[in-house]
Amino acid sequence: MVFRYPVSRFLQSLLLPFLIAAISTSSTAQEFEKGVQNPDQGIAIPGKIRLKVDRTHFTEEIGTKFFGTIGEHLQLSKVRPWLNRDLLRFADQSSQLYKSNGKGYESWGNSLSRIIIVEYAANISPLRAAQQLASVAGVEYAEPVWERRISYIPNDPDVKNARQWYLPVIKAFDAWDVLRGDGSVVIGITDTGIDPEHPDLQGQLWTNPGEEGEKRNNGIDDDGNGLVDDWWGYDFGGTNGSSTDNDPSPSGDEHGTHVAGIAGAIGDNDIGGAGVAYGVRLMSVKIGIDGNDPPLPGDFEGLLYAGIMGADIINCSWGGPGSSIAEEEVVTTVTKNLGKLVVCAAGNNAIDQKFYPASYSGVLSIAATDQEDAKSNLSNYNYRVDLSAPGQQIWSTMPNGEYGYLSGTSMATPMVAAGAALLLQIDPTLSPLQLAEILRATADPFSPLVIGAYENKLGTGRMNLSRAVTQIKKIRSARLTSYTIEEPGGNGLIDPGESVTLRSTVTNILADADNVTMTVEVVSPTNVSLTQNSHSFGAMAEKQSAVTPNGKFVLQIPIDVQPDTRIVLKTTVTTADRSNVTYLEFIVFPTWGTTALNNIAISFNSVGNVGHATNRQEGIGFYYGDEGSLIWHGGLMIGTSETKLPDVVRIGASDRGTGRGFQLKEPYRLSRDDANSVETGRTVFTDLNNILGIEVTLTTKEYDNENYVLLFYEVANKSNARLDNLFCGLYLDWDLTPEGTNDHASWDEGRKMGFVRHTVSSVTTPTTGIALLSDQAPNYYAANSQGEESYILTDFTDARKWNMLSRGVSKENNPTTGTVDASMTIGGGPVTIEPGESETFVFAMMASNDITALQETADEAQEQYDFLATIPPVVGTNSGIEFSLLPTLFSEETNVLLSLKSRQQIRVEVFNVAGEKVRTIYDGIMSSGENRVLLNGIELPSGTYIVRVVGETGTVERKGIVVR
Template sequence: MLRSLTLSLAFIAAFCSVVSAADVEPRTVVITWRSGSPSFLAWQAAGRRGPITDLTPLVGAHSTTPYILDATLTAVDRAHALRNHTVIRQTPDRTISRIMVVKYEADVDPAYVARKLSSLPDVQVAEPLSRHHLLEMPNDPDVGLQYHLPLIRAIDAWDVLPLNKTIVVGIVDTGIDTAHVDLGANVWRNSGEMGLDANQQDKRFNNLDDDGNGFADDWYGWDFLGADGTPDNEPLPGNLHGTHVGGIVAAVINNAIGVAGVGKNIRVMPVKIGYDDQFSSTVGRSSDGILYAASMGASIINCSFGSGSPSFADVTVIEEATTLGSLIVAASGNDGVNMAFYPAAYPQVLSVTATDELDQLTYFSNRHSSVDVCAPGLTIYSTVPGDRYDYLNGTSMASPVAAAVAAMVRLRFPDYSPDETRAVVMSTCDNVDTLNRIFMGLYGIGRVNALKAVSESSPRWVSVIRPTFTDADEDGFFEPNERIRLSLDIRNELEPLSHCVVHVTPAPAAFQPEIVTDSIVVGPLAHGQTVTLAEDVLIDLPSDIPFNGELRLMVTITDSSQFVSRQMITAVVNPTYRTIDVNYLAATVNSIGNIGYNDYPSNVQGVGLSYKGGPSLLFEGALMVGVQPRDLPNVARGAQTDIKDTSFHPLRIAELRTDSVPNGSRIVTAFSDIYDPWSIGLSITQNVYAMTADSLKRTLLITLDVTNRVDTVIRDLFVSQFYDFDIGPSGSNNGCAFDRSKGIGLIQNTTRPDLPSVGVAMISPLPMNFFALDNDGDVSSPSIYDHFLRAEKWTTMSGGIRRANSRITDVSTIIGAGPFSLAPGESKQVCFVIAVGEDYTMLSSDIASARAAAELMGLNAAPYKEIPIEDRISYIEGSPLLGPGSHDVSFAVGQTSPVTIDVIDLFGNPITTVVDNEQFQAGTYTRTMNLPNIAQGTYFLRMTTFASSVIEGFGVVR
């Protein structure tokens, strides 16, 4: 099967990146419902408020609100009607109306919740709610005054603009000082909310929505947050940021006071999305702000805010605003790193980074292949509240410089679309490559030039819109010494070209590929025409490319040897994971012990575990090894649910091979715990086999060759696999059980018999360990929604068949071997089987076949011997550190017997009794231990039966 990688420039790759927890709202996710879905229709009927029945089993108690306010939807409907000269029609099923914000009470990471909710059939997209921040960087006011105006030739551009025409720029920010002596005259006014109404009342203050846009008395903009999150009609400044941005765009010109804006004949529309607190840099309801500005006629909308968190919901908003005729201009971020920043990195947005007075990229500017242009952003002098002025630094200052240039382009050429306006701004930039050579392609095409932008009568720009990479062996992984192909679609945004040629060259990067086909002739290209290049670009990758390296290519368009445009495209090469897909199962294996995905919890690098081409059945698969709770190297989720432990370092990168496999393939990799702070001293070679024999085509065989690389004996070693299987939507209504008669862990969806089931087994002749875990927690199971601590991992991976049955919920499975010992240099192989099938009879038969095949291959596999129930203490709630109070205790009884369970201290002195000589039949049970207020220290829970006496230690803290 041919696999390829298609990119929308850098946007697609960046969209898949892991989002920092600091960039999202806690306990909050955003859901976009599918059109016509019952959950959406019920929510809509309830006034777009209230809990959602289908979400409660997954997120617990929660509330919902619209992502886009009702008033904003009304404004959008009105704007469409005005543009199309039709009556206002409500369109309740469009995408922006189907987006909701869900706030839940549980302390669970939003990225984890979003990934779970994404598998619900009614959910189109679920994602964390991005937390946007302002991007200014204050500095001392002791250098230059408005150097940016002559640098970009703004003053010269004013003479080219038409007289007596104005244009509106939306300033979606922290509000504007509308009474500022040097800005107030250029603040937009809403004529529909001014004058007298039918009752001779001033429309500005009559508490009526006179213009029917959904907002009452919005005569000079709108405040979406106010002092406490309550909207009002006074978009006056909290933080000074918005007034500074507004002044950069449109401070009054030729009024003999203060400063001048970059643009002439511009009116700024105040749209406040910041709080009234002057020290707050957090913004909210930015999507409402963008849609309000677009609906009210802003041709350009400046967004000097953002975060590293991409959002499908925001993409929908940007598309809607563009449809209404608005070009979004946004800041690229102030982290000083190579990263995508949103909303700037969305494809239809003009992304702006900052340069200084010498046209050099500033130290704080983000650079990235998604950046379109650069503009001055260092020590920019502009208006601040109270008729004052100040200097600020930041891409927040560069963005309004470019926004003002874009506004003047629309003023000069009113028929340009948002995409055409964006193309003109880019096509007329000054080249500053010689001053920023190491960042070429990461700061856009160049620095904006206002005069060229408004003067160029025949601008030219061609966009690369769908670059697609394919590789020679068709596995979708671009490896050293491999030849790959690049196919390109291009679109002419502006004037026709007579002899278009596409040139591809390496961009500055950590490695340089050889471009075999470096130019392709297209010929004539009409305005608006999109073509697919007739031939592919051939690229030979070198032998020394780094793991997970970034291939950077510069695509340059010329017309009759004259430069037209340039864009960078990127792709990930030499990834540290591979996918095996030779039978009914497809699975991804990385180089550090994960199965399913390489990038938990984003889960876009890999296929998970897929059966017959269906959706992934596996949310997370991870290796865990340990000798005690502290010394437990692993790659499962950890102390934070959205961050996995990374104990293993790759020794051999995952490689797909066909040797040593009867009729199939294998992925082999090796890694060690050498860099883990609590290293045991292990190296591990992993093989994952997929075979095509009829009895094996629904199975994966996994072997782990575990080697002691230290000079002491490693005792009491446990080796386990952690699997968070999700069978059906979000993994809800799943159950897990261990069949002692066959040694198989079974995971099923209890309400959907049409869905496949999964079976897991440890098939080596070693002691078996198994734990059926409730992800949301139970009296006998830790919760892993909040964290999965090493002590909790130890509980679940050691101690035999510790919990044989889960509740019906979202479940995980831990299965493994141990304890066993390894002498210095000794290796031991542990073998596992994963099987997927329609019913348990099929699963158990396939696992038996895999066990037999492993034996024939000479692997460390053996026939299963049934494990009897043994007397044991399975679980102590809160262990290993307890406080006074009630704690549930789970225990197993191997045969009918009187049972006594008590708490004793280090000297065997009794502290309290849990069970007092009570008769039990063979089975598992739970009782409550009431721990008195005793001294800190080590204590033991002792269980005495007819056949044995067992103890389990714990600590007491106060």
């Protein structure tokens, strides 16, 4: 997970996965959209966070004090640059390439220099530490540092096959009849080091012209790149990850030497074997620490070094799950700014898994095949893989002049890197995109009997080097290179019933093509319809791009689509020579939203959770200004007894999740009335399995320049029986510091408010609270999950939840001594709700700098609620009319959905915020049951509108918004 803040940027980064997963995402290979996602499968390195400081706040002298109280909470011990800044300055001076960041131009070296590593000692997860550091003013983003490992599996030494069986498979001998490596191309081997004295390698090693001859070991940084005496590469791992040096030879691991030999072992020398591009030069960049199967602390710094110092192709036979913005910035710099092809291993977990850096945009991702030309039993596979090559039982060089077998995508990757090197030798003007495309386009496709369930997940096929070098000037190949999803609401949300457009950019990457066509197919779900599913671009010149016109590739989202549905599209771009497939993926009908108009930002979902569910992967939590999230988990409880208590509160340990007491009816959606400086959110849900027979409408209201958010829970009795002894409340687990301890929950009887303060006087935190504003009798329980209520973390049963919810103000305070992890339950009741009637429970969630300010905030919230309560409701009881708007942002075909208990005269009208009627869209008789009226909002100016339904049995209204 990547965290960004201040509030607005943080919300954008966290909400984007719930909106559209691939807006303006570039795509250069067969793939789902790539980039920063799915971090939960990665292994985060403890005690380290990588973050980027914005231009306004950045200085090279940034230390622990920059992070203020959050730094104190985390016990920051060290702040250091992620990348060598002298190397970045050297690159800037050499390239003069600049990166636009929207605030003028900044060199990419300066941009990368603002990424730093922060080390901390507090006993909390890297994910939570990153979330806290992201809230510091001036931090663009913060993220865990994901573990990267080399991607090979050692083989049984007794297994002996024909040694270089893979060379005829990839047609290397035929390719060598056309050309062999001549030393004009350099492959950077970022790995565990290359044995410089191996007789099959020593004559092919790259040397740094700025440090050659007498400069090799003079202790001076002669070329000014920030690294002393890096005359044949550099060791960015050293002995322990911090003591780097200028000797990139291996120390305890064979992997890098083996990879180097596959790519460029010397040929025609009567010893050993031959590399796929023998004659090529090899740059040794050691990124792992000394020892066997080492961690790789120098991974992306080594990749950047290779690109800056002149490697044309960079081989990365390593990686891991878990994606990173900072890592992708380096990859983008190397591929786009420096113009180098990066070739990466897809991983060896034998599963459908994204693996990084292989899954970043602009990278050539390589899977492994076996001697039967089928998927190797260890290779990963996914829609992002570009190409396959042999990777099972590969014989190559080993340290100390030896040879041996290894298996893995690590072994397949240097074969492809070598193939790219030969192509670049033929035509040095080829771009990284063109090099990759030639290799993809000339691959041998897999047999249908072999590919099976891995169709389109092993790339275009297995590399054919002969076809690549002979068809380099002939092959015609175009593909989808970028796309956007255009939705009518303008809010980035794709809702049920909407029509959305896939706007696609296709690039003819290689030779001129007479006719380029594109088709789109819905893979899942099957009830999504697609109009105009094909388009012809006509003739396209080499490197020409074209965009699909209006009316093409329009997706109709079903009105009954399930929440958080993942839509998968298969796009195919065809020339006379080949077809290229790209898979796209995005989310529709998202169920979380975050209100953030004032100093408070809170996430809500559509079934009763507040802040976070227990997995903390959805929602941002509860934010106050620049502080980190102050809540761990929150959820609603409504019940009449311990056996009738629907809730979405944790049931024990975090991995056990929460209760599933409610089901969505209408998703949480936000609308902003700028004229009145208020943001309103609304969702409707019902109790699962009709335990009580209730429907809950949550309306949130947030006002500008305030420190609170109002929560209105309208509980409607939809059953035929009276609901007696009903209680409604929220369970909130507050964490005012990253550790989540030393917080103290208390009760303010006069204000019906529970509040939490931090008890360590030397640590300054906000004070948070929640007050019951409506006139029900209050219920409150101050819990300590590290003490008397430890069962919250193990077995939080319905009986225990009911005990907290229904006993009045039964426990006002946490203990003042010992370890305290404060949480609370606050609610109202008991009440009785007759059939067809409803009861509204109103709360204010708030934060301030101290208890006095919090009390003032609570009084202000109470005054606001009291004012709102004096406004007569439009909706009468027992109106017999229910209706909703889908979507609430008016489009050409917004559905006004009405449910009537009886046949009656109905009039549907639209009003602006001034109360002026702007349109009547229906006036006539409607039958009982479900009805639909279409509201065409295309001619309405931007603004907030009220849709009012006037019937014989009552009047109801809903708010919608038009955004242009």
